[in-house]
Amino acid sequence: MARLDDVIEELVTANRILARENVVDSFGHISVRHPGNPQRYLLSRSRAPDCIEPDDIMEFTLDGAAVDGRERAPYLERFIHGALYEARPDVMSVVHHHSESVIPFGVTSWKIKPVFHMGASIGHEVTVWDSHDHFGDTSLLVENMDMGRDLAEAVGAAATVLMRGHGATVAGRTIRHAVYISVYLELNARLQKQAMDMGEVKFLTPGEVEKVRGRTGSYGINRAWENWCRRAGRQFRPEQSESRL
Numbered sequence: 001m002a003r004l005d006d007v008i009e010e011l012v013t014a015n016r017i018l019a020r021e022n023v024v025d026s027f028g029h030i031s032v033r034h035p036g037n038p039q040r041y042l043l044s045r046s047r048a049p050d051c052i053e054p055d056d057i058m059e060f061t062l063d064g065a066a067v068d069g070r071e072r073a074p075y076l077e078r079f080i081h082g083a084l085y086e087a088r089p090d091v092m093s094v095v096h097h098h099s100e101s102v103i104p105f106g107v108t109s110w111k112i113k114p115v116f117h118m119g120a121s122i123g124h125e126v127t128v129w130d131s132h133d134h135f136g137d138t139s140l141l142v143e144n145m146d147m148g149r150d151l152a153e154a155v156g157a158a159a160t161v162l163m164r165g166h167g168a169t170v171a172g173r174t175i176r177h178a179v180y181i182s183v184y185l186e187l188n189a190r191l192q193k194q195a196m197d198m199g200e201v202k203f204l205t206p207g208e209v210e211k212v213r214g215r216t217g218s219y220g221i222n223r224a225w226e227n228w229c230r231r232a233g234r235q236f237r238p239e240q241s242e243s244r245l
């Protein structure tokens, strides 16, 4: 099992990378399932990702209650994370963000689909969850477990979901994997829009998506991670083979 301190350092690095790579801005967050207790997760206090330090990381039960809050204010939308961990034992890290290029695809009939091989990790087609379907007029924020569970149901077995008029949520098997999918979801959306502006788009076929995803192992993800650490000014640490990270 990974040491808790190491997991917290990795989570801080992930926050800085997501900020540097334009997945999150002042808003958005990433969590990791607790390495010693699958019924809990780790997530920063409510703070912009690029500002986050190890002491900001809080521990939550899956229903979103802080274990030792020390009067730190949590993110309102933490229920996204707990609901995903509750529904998906295979998910070890969750990213929620409002990255700019994905938003138009949540409010039109165009679906995000991989337009290049690096986009295959997002899945063959990204589902759109509309909070209005079951909850009517809301602030669009996932502010309780009912909304979190409804979102998790829309995610199903997938790695990505868009949220209409709001953003996206990504589920990964490690912190690095969740960051990887998030970065390429944003880039794929941007490139897809450019391609659509030029004419008819030939997307990757479902078979191509499966073949690329089958090759996306820790080797490629760690290569990207080292580069992103450099760009974010964070120390690169080799992945710990004995851990779920």
Ligand code: MN
Binding pocket: 028, 077, 096, 097, 098, 141, 166, 167
């Ligand atoms: Mn949000």
